[in-house]
Amino acid sequence: MKFAVIVFPGSNCDLDMYHAIKDELGEEVEYVWHDETDLSKFDAILLPGGFSYGDYLRTGAMANQSNVMSEVVKAAEAGKPVLGICNGFQVLTEAGLLPGALLRNKNLKFMCRTVELQVVNNKNQFTSEYKKNEVIQIPIAHGEGNYYCDEETLASLKANNQIVFTYASENPNGSLEDIAGIVNEKGNVLGMMPHPERAANDIMGGTDGLALFKSIVKQWRETHVNHA
């Protein structure tokens, strides 16, 4: 399986993402610069965390205007898995691939620590390797992770089981309904503020993030590989 890690000017979690895929999962992965115009050879697209374009204007706003984004939209429409973490989540909401937006943290502080997440939906290509309602430890590192959407959007997120991760013991940023990660209606685009790629090896302090990447690979193998 071949992963693309999209690199914007100011991305800074691209290396962690690359190593999680290459060294922990043992899958193929390439960095893709933001002005690339063809993603057709990739099976999954990863948008890493960081501060694309210095967070100028709004987080993710300028990254959304990059050449590569029309290709990311195309990949999402084709049903390929698209995962946006932290700044990647912000870019996906700016692109309209996910509903809502990420606001400044309620306490106005940059939060950087490990938090507990609950896997509220494990019937999904990103979370099938977790147990339903499993509580996992994943680091967060963001200043604008306060998820917001209007009431109508929230009702449809709930009705379609699009809320995948919630903050379990405490809500670090004021996020609506403790939302930490959501998928699109089709279920192939996931955005989340916490960083599973930073919990992919024991030396990082935990491996709870690994099952997310394993779920993506498992789903892909089941649908694309002919067992001999």
Next chain:
Amino acid sequence: MKKVKVYVTLRESVLDPQGSAVMGALHSMNYNEVKDVRIGKFLELQIEEAGRDIDTVVKEMCEKLLTNTVIEDYRYDVEEVTSK
């Protein structure tokens, strides 16, 4: 040449924690008559005549890039820039 001033604020339904913090500070300074503070952005654009309707162009720019209409509202003024 036109000067366009764009004012961007968080929508009323969206909490503005910066505004609330500033209001708290103003109250602690005994400006108790302050009932709300909203913090926003101000953008100033110089736009050349290009045969396109300026309102259409400004609205397009606001909705495609300058603001996120999920969380923000905008308004703008257009001023004629007279050459000296």
